[in-house]
Amino acid sequence: EVQLVESGGGLVQPGGSLRLSCAASGFTFGSHAMRWVRQAPGKGLQWVSAIGTSGAPTYYADSVKGRFTVSRDNSRNTLYLQMNSLRAEDTAVYYCAKRHDSGSHDYWGQGTLVTVSS
Amino acid sequence: EIVLTQSPATLSLSPGERATLSCRASQSISNSLAWYQQRPGQAPSLLIYDASNRATGIPARFSGSGSGTDFTLTISSLEPEDFAIYYCQQCSSWPITFGQGTRLEIK
Numbered sequence: 110e111v112q113l114v115e116s117g118g119g120l121v122q123p124g125g126s127l128r129l130s131c132a133a134s135g136f137t138f139g140s141h142a143m144r145w146v147r148q149a150p151g152k153g154l155q156w157v158s159a160i161g162t163s164g165a166p167t168y169y170a171d172s173v174k175g176r177f178t179v180s181r182d183n184s185r186n187t188l189y190l191q192m193n194s195l196r197a198e199d200t201a202v203y204y205c206a207k208r209h210d211s212g213s214h215d216y217w218g219q220g221t222l223v224t225v226s227s
Numbered sequence: 228e229i230v231l232t233q234s235p236a237t238l239s240l241s242p243g244e245r246a247t248l249s250c251r252a253s254q255s256i257s258n259s260l261a262w263y264q265q266r267p268g269q270a271p272s273l274l275i276y277d278a279s280n281r282a283t284g285i286p287a288r289f290s291g292s293g294s295g296t297d298f299t300l301t302i303s304s305l306e307p308e309d310f311a312i313y314y315c316q317q318c319s320s321w322p323i324t325f326g327q328g329t330r331l332e333i334k
Binding site: 138144153154155156167168170171204209211212213214217218219220 | 259261263265270271272273276277279282283314317318319321322323324325326327328
């Protein structure tokens with residue numbers, strides 16, 4: 110059974126940093142590209158970042174480019190999102206998702222809430 | 228950036244009725260479109276990929292159609308568990324974008 114479990118969310122002050130993790134199991138992690146998608150409270154889905162199977166290429170939404178860094182450790186079956194210079198508008202539930210061959214997302218984690226507030 | 232516009236924003240129907248949800252892309256995306264269902268408090272789940280292919284385990288009452296710029300998700304006969312929010316997503320070009328969602332509510 111495919112499982113994606115995010116962790117690392119919490120309350121952080123504006124300008125602060127946080128690192129999210131996504132532990133994967135039930136599939137060959139190193140063979141699949143992965144993505145981060147977020148959802149602000151009461152809002153829709155917004156793609157944040159993507160990473161290839163070996164750690165490259167990486168892609169970012171304009172709203173997080175230069176502040177967020179996606180990475181992965183295939184030996185640990187874990188995806189990461191390093192978030193720096195956090196802003197109030199980054200407040201959201203952050204989901205990791207496995208890329209389907211079609212480019213869609215066939216498995217999602219349960220999400221981890223990031224709240225940026227003073 | 229490709230903008231996806233979903234309509235209607237809210238659809239009020241009764242169990243057993245047919246639901247038709249629309250997603251329009253700001254430029255052609257061939258068939259690179261997916262549909263997701265999100266129930267309250269849950270992560271999204273994949274329903275349809277490549278515009279018309281049902282994901283694993285998705286009931287046959289869900290179907291997708293369209294290509295280019297106009298896409299449709301049809302639920303042939305609504306079950307109580309189908310009342311949720313539905314999103315479309317394009318994977319034709321970066322950045323990946325989602326529609327704003329259609330809320331399917333019980334009438």
